[in-house]
Amino acid sequence: MATNEVIVEFDRVSKVYQEGRVEVRAVKELSLKLHRGDFTVLYGPSGSGKTTILNLIGALDVPSDGRVLVEGNNLSGLSRTQLSHLRRDRIGFVFQAYNLVPVLTAFENAEFVLALQGVEKKERYHRTMKVLEEVGIADLADRRPDELSGGQQQRVAIARAIAPEPVIILADEPTANVDSANAAGLLNLMERLNREKNITFLFSTHDERVISRARRLIRLKDGELASDQTVVQ
Amino acid sequence: MNFSESFRIAWRNLLRNKRRTLITGFSVAFGVLLSVTFTASGDYSYTNMINTSATLGLGHLAIEPPGFNDTPSLARRLAGAEEIRDKVLMLPEIESAYVRIMGQAMFASGAKSIGGQVIGIDPAVEDSEHNIFIRSLVEGELFGEGLSRGVLIGSKMAEKLRLALGKKLIYTLTDRTGDMVSGISRVSGIFRTGEDTVDSSIILLPIDRLRKVLDYDEEEASLVSIFIVDQRRADSLRDRLELLIPRQDREILTWRQTQAELAGLIAIDRAGNYLMQFLVGLLIAAGILNTLMMSVLERKREFGMMMAVGMSPSQVITMVLAESCLIGIVGLLMGVLITSPWYYYMVNVGIDFSSQIGDDYSTSGVLVDPVLKFRLFKESALAIAAGVFGLTMVAGIFPAFKAGRIAPVDSIRNI
Numbered sequence: 292m293a294t295n296e297v298i299v300e301f302d303r304v305s306k307v308y309q310e311g312r313v314e315v316r317a318v319k320e321l322s323l324k325l326h327r328g329d330f331t332v333l334y335g336p337s338g339s340g341k342t343t344i345l346n347l348i349g350a351l352d353v354p355s356d357g358r359v360l361v362e363g364n365n366l367s368g369l370s371r372t373q374l375s376h377l378r379r380d381r382i383g384f385v386f387q388a389y390n391l392v393p394v395l396t397a398f399e400n401a402e403f404v405l406a407l408q409g410v411e412k413k414e415r416y417h418r419t420m421k422v423l424e425e426v427g428i429a430d431l432a433d434r435r436p437d438e439l440s441g442g443q444q445q446r447v448a449i450a451r452a453i454a455p456e457p458v459i460i461l462a463d464e465p466t467a468n469v470d471s472a473n474a475a476g477l478l479n480l481m482e483r484l485n486r487e488k489n490i491t492f493l494f495s496t497h498d499e500r501v502i503s504r505a506r507r508l509i510r511l512k513d514g515e516l517a518s519d520q521t522v523v524q
Numbered sequence: 525m526n527f528s529e530s531f532r533i534a535w536r537n538l539l540r541n542k543r544r545t546l547i548t549g550f551s552v553a554f555g556v557l558l559s560v561t562f563t564a565s566g567d568y569s570y571t572n573m574i575n576t577s578a579t580l581g582l583g584h585l586a587i588e589p590p591g592f593n594d595t596p597s598l599a600r601r602l603a604g605a606e607e608i609r610d611k612v613l614m615l616p617e618i619e620s621a622y623v624r625i626m627g628q629a630m631f632a633s634g635a636k637s638i639g640g641q642v643i644g645i646d647p648a649v650e651d652s653e654h655n656i657f658i659r660s661l662v663e664g665e666l667f668g669e670g671l672s673r674g675v676l677i678g679s680k681m682a683e684k685l686r687l688a689l690g691k692k693l694i695y696t697l698t699d700r701t702g703d704m705v706s707g708i709s710r711v712s713g714i715f716r717t718g719e720d721t722v723d724s725s726i727i728l729l730p731i732d733r734l735r736k737v738l739d740y741d742e743e744e745a746s747l748v749s750i751f752i753v754d755q756r757r758a759d760s761l762r763d764r765l766e767l768l769i770p771r772q773d774r775e776i777l778t779w780r781q782t783q784a785e786l787a788g789l790i791a792i793d794r795a796g797n798y799l800m801q802f803l804v805g806l807l808i809a810a811g812i813l814n815t816l817m818m819s820v821l822e823r824k825r826e827f828g829m830m831m832a833v834g835m836s837p838s839q840v841i842t843m844v845l846a847e848s849c850l851i852g853i854v855g856l857l858m859g860v861l862i863t864s865p866w867y868y869y870m871v872n873v874g875i876d877f878s879s880q881i882g883d884d885y886s887t888s889g890v891l892v893d894p895v896l897k898f899r900l901f902k903e904s905a906l907a908i909a910a911g912v913f914g915l916t917m918v919a920g921i922f923p924a925f926k927a928g929r930i931a932p933v934d935s936i937r938n939i
Contacts, residue, residue: 351832351933372836379834390829394536406525407834451833 298458298491299325299348304357306343306514317343319514320357325493327458330485332494332502335511341495344511345461348493349382350374362458379407383452383460383490387467389444391436391451397443398423398432401450408455422450426480442473446480453484459491466498478504525839527846534846538854541819545851548815552855552916555808557863559801559908564867564898566797570790571899574755574779577890579656580722581626581643582782583749584758585765587612590775592746593782598627598738599700602774605745611768612750617761619751620654622646625734626746629697631677631727633685640681640725642695644734644745647672654751657715657728664689664713672730674712680724682714689714695727699738707737719886755779756901786890805915812919816848820923827927828935837928844927848920852913859912870898 306318318340325331325348333341346352347359350366359366362381369377378384391400402419410418423429426446428439436444445465452460462481466474482504485492494501502508510517538545578584586593587608589600602608605623612621625644630637645655648669652659657676658666667674675693677685687693689711696706709729717723735744752761758778765776780787820827827840874897885892 346933349832372838375831375834375836378832379836384832386829390825392533392826392830394533394540403830404833406529407836407839409525455834 296327297324298327298329298362299493300358300360301344301347302358302360304347304354304359306340306347306352307355317514318347318354321514321516322357323509323516323519325459325491327491328485328489329491329493329507330482330505331492331507331509332496332505333509333511334496334502335517338513339511340514341511342463343514345463345493345495348459349384349461350377379404380455381458383455383457385445385448385452385460385462385465387464389436389441389448389468391444391447393436396433396435397428397439397447397450400436400447401432401454403451404455418454419450422454423447425453425484426450427476440473442469442476445469445473445477449477449480449484453488453490456488457490459493462492462494462496464496464498465494466496466501471500474498474500525835527842530839530843530846531850534843534850537819537823537847538850544815544819545854548812548851549854549858551808551811551815552852552912553858553862555805555912555915556856556859556908557866558804559912560859560863560867560898560900560905561870562797562801563904563908564870564900565896566794567901567904568897568899569892570794571755572893573786573790573887573890574783576656577783577786578749578751578755578779579654579659580890581624581749582747582779583622583654584752584755584779585750585762586777586782587748587750587765587769587774588746588777589773593775593777596626596628596746598625598698598746599702600746601700601740601744602747603741604743605748606743608769608774609748612748612765615761615764615768617752617754617757619753620651621748621750622650622654623731623745624747624749625731625738625740627697629695629727631681631685632694632696633687633691635686636684638681638684638725640727642697642734643726643728644731645728646731654749656717656722657726660715660717661713662716664711667709667712667728667730669732670730671733671736672712673709673733674730675709676713676715676728677711678723678726679714679716680720681727682711684724687711693727695729697738700740705737705739707733709733717891718883719891721886789887801911805911809915809919812848812851812916813922816844816851816920816923817926819847820844820927823927824930824935827930828932831930831932840930841924841928844924845917845920848917848924849913851920852916855916856909856913867898867900870896874898 301321301323303320303322304318305320308315308317333344335341347354353367398419401423402415405415405418420429423432426449428443428446431439431443466477481492484490505522507521509519589602592600609621609623612618627642629642630639647666650658691711692708693711694706694708696704699705762776762778874895876895878894881894883894885894
């Protein structure tokens with residue numbers, strides 16, 4: 292459940308891209324806060340700044356102006372290596388196209404971030420098997436991504452994201468490439484992880500199936516906050 | 525992520541495109557083949573030339589009176605030469621050592637006279653392995669011990685002086701005091717080394733006879749000529765001999781000093797050989813760099829995703845360098861496979877160039893074997909392996925850093 296603990300804070304954040312000679316203002320002086328346990332959806336038309344916000348929170352991009360704070364750390368003040376460590380230890384990513392490492396098995400993909408953290412092999416094995424069981428694909432642990440369905444691959448991606456026990460998971464169109472049954476299953480899984488592990492989820496999506504599950508809806512328009520509402524379920 | 529995990533992923537990445545990995549590995553293997561060909565032919569021919577040159581009289585190492593190398597006068601004498609020889613032979617690395625007298629002389633027959641070099645040897649200890657003249661006898665035999673009046677002459681000298689076995693040869697030289705002295709001997713043997721300059725200008729006499737003519741003391745000589753098992757150890761052995769024979773009235777020289785012209789020729793040839801290998805290596809490294817670069821650019825999104833989930837730039841660099849390292853290892857193994865039959869053939873059979881250069885091609889007064897063979901020293905083999913592997917690693921540096929500099933946000937924008 293959401294608490295008062297602020298995980299992410301946007302303080303008058305702007306992001307400007309230069310596309311050729313054209314200056315694109317993807318985010319305009321946006322301020323918002325995400326709390327521990329939030330299950331939030333960012334939605335809005337294409338080009339409204341959803342992915343840019345995810346990239347800024349995920350320490351993949353830096354703001355042109357303003358401050359992005361994750362657990363109180365101003366990302367603009369961190370080095371490239373510190374940003375890598377922040378992504379590795381505190382943030383989980385779930386991408387639209389799964390983005391598993393094709394040469395690794397489901398197990399190896401799920402343990403990938405733990406290996407980056409230098410977690411000892413035995414502990415890594417137990418933690419990875421546990422998360423694979425949690426996402427319901429422990430029996431497919433030895434398969435490579437090309438031997439898994441889209442839904443199964445996304446489950447592996449979720450396992451990879453939750454294995455290091457991050458404070459927030461950023462999910463960019465996580466259901467875009469899966470059918471309805473699989474989408475429902477994935478959303479059930481993420482809801483359960485949010486509820487049981489109190490992991491903060493932030494989705495960027497157009498998908499009504501995701502929007503309908505949100506407990507907080509942030510609508511964006513032209514890089515600005517159009518609305519921010521808490522959904523009572 | 526530790527090294528073994530980086531190598532595991534790198535290995536699987538290489539297996540992902542087996543054909544490309546094989547082609548890249550073959551490039552490295554081809555580099556090994558070329559490098560072995562260049563180096564082993566050099567190791568063989570240089571060693572052959574050095575060893576042949578050593579058998580012309582001076583050995584791999586020579587202990588001489590000071591200044592003898594620059595001015596090889598018979599007035600310069602090495603006292604206690606036999607005692608020095610006995611000491612030298614105590615070192616296990618020394619194959620053999622001979623006391624010799626060497627100097628300039630005039631030779632005359634009833635028909636003609638010519639200038640040349642006389643070498644006094646002890647027939648009781650000399651053997652054909654370390655003496656090209658004895659090895660190249662085509663008529664007659666080596667003279668006897670003591671004050672024998674036999675002489676060995678070259679086939680070209682025999683022609684010029686119109687001498688045959690049993691005929692008289694008069695030699696004239698300057699003795700220890702600078703006076704002209706002469707001796708007379710009968711031709712006991714004729715040698716033909718194939719090198720005209722040698723065959724027309726050198727005679728061999730019994731050392732005792734020469735000592736008597738020159739009025740040398742019993743233990744005096746021009747030099748102690750030393751043969752060692754491995755000519756590459758000449759410098760280190762000289763240093764040891766310096767300690768073993770702590771005397772002021774002698775100098776110890778390696779073949780590089782006594783055969784300076786040959787040493788220079790080998791050094792130039794070796795430098796050209798290295799340059800050629802370096803250029804071939806560069807070409808191969810450029811090919812490997814190109815392949816690795818392609819492989820990195822193809823996986824830009826993958827690297828971006830890995831960095832997005834927390835892989836640091838240094839871990840990405842390590843992973844790509846691990847791929848480079850594995851290509852190097854695979855290439856070296858393939859190189860051993862494709863080079864072995866070629867090397868085996870060249871060691872045992874070789875390629876005969878006598879139809880192109882003849883049987884008596886020489887350089888710097890040393891006959892060159894017209895059959896090109898291989899010999900690869902252990903150090904050379906290790907240098908080739910290290911060089912080829914090093915080049916492969918160097919070729920991987922740029923792609924690795926390119927991968928490490930990928931901005932995850934750019935590569936995953938379309939994910």
